[in-house]
Amino acid sequence: MKRDGHIHTPFCPHGSQDTFIQYIEKAIEHRFEEISFTEHAPLPEGFTDPTPDSDSGMVRGHLRNYFQQLKQLKKDYQSQIIINIGLEVDYIIGFEQQTRDFLNEFGPLLDDAILSVHFLKSEDDYVCIDFSDEVYLQFANKVGGIARMYELYYETVKKSILADLGRYKPKRIGHPTLIHKFQLAHSEKIDDAPQIKEILEIMRAHHYELDFNSAGLSKVFCKEPYPPLQYVQLAKNLQIPVIFGSDAHTAHDLHKHYEFLQQKITF
Ligand code: MN
Ligand code: MN
Ligand code: CO
Numbered sequence: 321m322k323r324d325g326h327i328h329t330p331f332c333p334h335g336s337q338d339t340f341i342q343y344i345e346k347a348i349e350h351r352f353e354e355i356s357f358t359e360h361a362p363l364p365e366g367f368t369d370p371t372p373d374s375d376s377g378m379v380r381g382h383l384r385n386y387f388q389q390l391k392q393l394k395k396d397y398q399s400q401i402i403i404n405i406g407l408e409v410d411y412i413i414g415f416e417q418q419t420r421d422f423l424n425e426f427g428p429l430l431d432d433a434i435l436s437v438h439f440l441k442s443e444d445d446y447v448c449i450d451f452s453d454e455v456y457l458q459f460a461n462k463v464g465g466i467a468r469m470y471e472l473y474y475e476t477v478k479k480s481i482l483a484d485l486g487r488y489k490p491k492r493i494g495h496p497t498l499i500h501k502f503q504l505a506h507s508e509k510i511d512d513a514p515q516i517k518e519i520l521e522i523m524r525a526h527h528y529e530l531d532f533n534s535a536g537l538s539k540v541f542c543k544e545p546y547p548p549l550q551y552v553q554l555a556k557n558l559q560i561p562v563i564f565g566s567d568a569h570t571a572h573d574l575h576k577h578y579e580f581l582q583q584k585i586t587f
Pocket of ligand 2: 408436438494495
């Protein structure tokens with residue numbers, strides 16, 4: 321089944337205005353049978369987005385319109401492609417209750433969803449670790465080094481898997497090596513294999529799917545998918561469902577690297 325399970329939309333404040341139809345037509349043209357639109361959900365009530373333009377999640381007031389448009393498109397295209405209505409929901413330490421409330425309200429409208437860690441907490445501060453190499457390196461300095469930042473990241477991903485976010489909690493864990501996004505901006509060699517393996521073991525034990533995310537391949541400081549291939553193989557060995565996701569924020573990036581990755585590993 322040719323599937324892309326992680327796609328952004330015109331509702332993304334840091335994405336593009338490319339239309340739903342542009343994404344859908346391209347997916348059909350490339351013979352995809354199933355796609356999920358997974359816009360960044362509105363950040364939890366009371367959380368202050370630390371990014372300069374506060375644009376990490378969609379505007380709460382746009383949710384109704386988002387669901388309405390997707391519901392119609394799902395119908396319009398039902399004979400050609402399966403369109404899942406989804407969201408990429410942030411796991412943020414300290415905002416579990418708000419996230420659970422959000423999911424209890426909107427979960428019934430979702431066909432599919434991804435749970436991702438983009439924000440790490442240190443003392444009373446939050447940082448968006450995938451914003452820029454500068455912010456990432458600054459944060460590493462603040463927490464006591466790159467290795468410590470990696471630990472914080474994997475601890476947070478682990479918490480996300482174990483958190484009680486209610487019955488509508490997403491079934492798929494987003495890009496669980498996102499901390500590699502700026503790995504080529506620092507010269508340290510970090511051996512995080514044990515942590516990644518532990519994450520996968522916990523995902524298996526709790527029946528989560530893996531977002532096999534190709535976006536990192538295009539990032540100049542990353543140059544690998546999230547997670548790297550050897551861990552996708554491990555996930556397969558563990559019988560974790562592996563769902564390809566291009567994480568496209570433009571129609572141009574839709575399905576990017578799909579063929580390349582398909583040649584390396586079957587998923
Ligand atoms: Mn994004
Ligand atoms: Mn993400
Ligand atoms: Co995404």
